[in-house]
Structure formats: C-alpha cells, structure tokens
Amino acid sequence: MxxxxxxxxxxxxxxxxxxxxxxxxxxxxxxxxxxxxxxxxxxxxxxxxxxxxxxxxxxxxxxxxxxxxxxxxxxxxxxxxxxxxxxxxxxxxxxxxxxxxxxxxxxxxxxxxxxxxxxxxxxxxxxxxxxxxxxxxxxxxxxxxxxxxxxxxxxxxxxxxxxxxxxxxxxxxxxxxxxxxxxxxxPFEYHISDVNKYKYERLRSDIPKGNKTNPIWIDIGNSWNCRVVQDTVTMREKLNAFVKETMEQLSIDPKTDSLLVVGTEEFMFPGMLLGKKLEQQLNIPVVRFHATTRSPIEISLDQNYPLHNRTPLESLYERERKTFIYNLQHYDRVIIVTDSNQKNLNGMHNLLSALEEYGNKNVTVVNWGDANAEE
Incomplete structure (x- = not known):
C-alpha cells in the first residue's frame, strides 16, 4: 500500500x-x-x-x-x-x-x-x-x-x-x-494523524529568478485541448503524432544517465506519454516525470515523508498565480512539456530558474499549441 x-x-x-x-x-x-x-x-x-x-x-x-x-x-x-x-x-x-x-x-x-x-x-x-x-x-x-x-x-x-x-x-x-x-x-481518514509526527521545514517564499539557461524551443502543431470534449480516436491520433514528432526533433545524447520530463499544472498526460516512449526506447538509466501544481503542501526532510523540497513559481498560464514544483534534483537533461503557449513568460523564466538552481542547464521546452485555441 x-x-x-x-x-x-x-x-x-x-x-x-x-x-x-x-x-x-x-x-x-x-x-x-x-x-x-x-x-x-x-x-x-x-x-x-x-x-x-x-x-x-x-x-x-x-x-x-x-x-x-x-x-x-x-x-x-x-x-x-x-x-x-x-x-x-x-x-x-x-x-x-x-x-x-x-x-x-x-x-x-x-x-x-x-x-x-x-x-x-x-x-x-x-x-x-x-x-x-x-x-x-x-x-x-x-x-x-x-x-x-x-x-x-x-x-x-x-x-x-x-x-x-x-x-x-x-x-x-x-x-x-x-x-x-x-x-x-x-479506511476513511487512513493514517491522517501521521501529519503530526513530522518536523516541517520553513517554506521558501521567494520565487527563483536570474535564469541564465538558454533552452531549446520546439513548437508542435495540431494541438490537443484536453479541456474541450473530444472523441478518443482523434485524441489518440493527436497524442501519438505529438510523441512521434517530438521524438524526431529531440536530440538526446546517448551518454545521458538521467532525464526529467516536466508537465505544467493541468497539462500532464502528453509529457507523461512522451516520457514513457523515451524510457522504453532509449537506454537511459533514470527517466522521471512530474508536474508543476497549484497545491500548497508542507515539506519535511524525514525520509518517510513524500515531499522534501518545494519551489514557488509564477504560473505559466497566468501572471501572479502561485504554483509550485516539488522534489527537484539534478538531471542530465530536462524536457518541459506545456500547452501554455508562452502566455506568461515570467512563469517560464521562474521554472527555468528553479531547474537551474538544482544544476539543470540542458533544458528543452516543448510547446504543444495553445490551450485556449478553439477546437
């Protein structure tokens, strides 16, 4: 369990x-x-x-x-x-x-x-x-x-x-x-008292800035708007085409030992599916996926607690909306997969700065169309 x-x-x-x-x-x-x-x-x-x-x-x-x-x-x-x-x-x-x-x-x-x-x-x-x-x-x-x-x-x-x-x-x-x-x-309220047994760390309030990373940008067309109802035949076709085209444009060093794919808020599955294909087809020892989130959660250094670091960010979708990314660490390569279409460049700047703070400088941003585009 x-x-x-x-x-x-x-x-x-x-x-x-x-x-x-x-x-x-x-x-x-x-x-x-x-x-x-x-x-x-x-x-x-x-x-x-x-x-x-x-x-x-x-x-x-x-x-x-x-x-x-x-x-x-x-x-x-x-x-x-x-x-x-x-x-x-x-x-x-x-x-x-x-x-x-x-x-x-x-x-x-x-x-x-x-x-x-x-x-x-x-x-x-x-x-x-x-x-x-x-x-x-x-x-x-x-x-x-x-x-x-x-x-x-x-x-x-x-x-x-x-x-x-x-x-x-x-x-x-x-x-x-x-x-x-x-x-x-x-059981209802299973182990909820566990939250009282941890020592929690002081939460960071400043948003990371000063990014010097110059990411590779990849734009993919024929976007999929997951917020508008769509038949699954079209959905599968678009997702498969997105993964195929993205993998054709990515250049992954065969000596890569670790790779992270980052999704953004509600936009998770395309990045996860891309990560699965990379994990299956490339001989990379460590491939991981997670996403930015609106959820404000406490952090603890206790090994039994799930979240050990938290970086506040501005959303990629809206200025002054506070979001977070948890459990960052260093990877040889990072791929950000988003449908934000550069709505808030401050948010992308913050995310790149947060990644850079953990030594992540080899970053690719994959933008799949516009989340607000009409279907």
Missing amino acids: EDFIKVAKRENNAKRSYLYVNPLQGKHVPVSPIASISVFTCLAKMLEQRFPQERLLIIGFAETATAIGSNIAYEAANADYYINTTREDVLGTDYLFFTESHSHATEQRLVKKKLEVVLDKIDRIVFAEDEVTTGNTIEKLVNVIKSEYRGVSCKFSIISILNSMSDERMDELQHRDISCEFLHRI
Missing part, C-alpha cells in the same frame, strides 16, 4: 489539513512514466471489463487526476470521449460550475462546448480521480449535469486508484446511480 499512498500536510487549510500523495501518480513526486502508466492502464482495463457494452465519456479531475483520466481514455477500448475539468479560461464557450470545498482553489469548471451533443451518444460518464474520500465533489458535478441537461439518460460512475469512502456512503451513491470502481480500498 505504501507504493500508492503517502500522507502529507496541506499548508494553512482548515477544511482538510491532510492530503494523500500518490508516489506513482506523477504529480508531485518524480516517477518512472512506465510505472505511472501501468497503474492507470489497470483502471482502463477495469472499465473495459466492468462496462464492456457501454460507450463511455471519461472526465478527469483537474489538476491532479488529469493524467489518470487521459490515460484511461487513451487505453480503454470502450472510452469514446474525454474531457477534464479545468480552472483555466477557454475561449468560445460557457461552463458548468461546481466547487471542491476542501481544495486550495475551490472553483471547478467543465466546458460546455460540444458536451450536449456527446451526452446523446454515450451510455455512461466515468469520473476519474486519484483518491475519493467522500465523493461530494463528484456528486455536485453529477447534480449540475442533470440540472443543465434534463434529458440526459446516461449513467454515472467513479473510478479511482484509492477509495476511502465508508460502506454507507458508497451505498448512498449507488442508490443515486453513481457506482464506484477502484484499485485499492483504504
């Missing part, structure tokens, strides 16, 4: 002082992309076996579960469509709004564009998460969807790596036609 769950302390969050950090999730903790994708693919196979005759719309939850949801949609044969919730602005659309009350950023949105058409073509919506504690946030979104699209006849399910809901709560959701699938069941 410790492969899947570490308890960490949220910074200044009175609503929920803890959160579960999954070392295999590829968000906060650097991890082998092959290891992450193997876990997420298990969830895809579960859905194929559980709902073999149904057409599915997969919804990944921003920001930590976007790679999980995307990978499920990419792998599951019965996944027909994919979209993830978002906190970003998307041009040319309206939104369904709901809240995630325990989060550092409570407002969540689901882009309405094309959604009504898709709802008439599917049998079930599956919400993908890393860990489900109460199911309250997902239930709120189900209610919003039912209220907005009163003729919707599809069913609903939750799929997650971890589930800590009580039997009573799962029965309650089942009575509301929301079924729960998961890899591992853990």
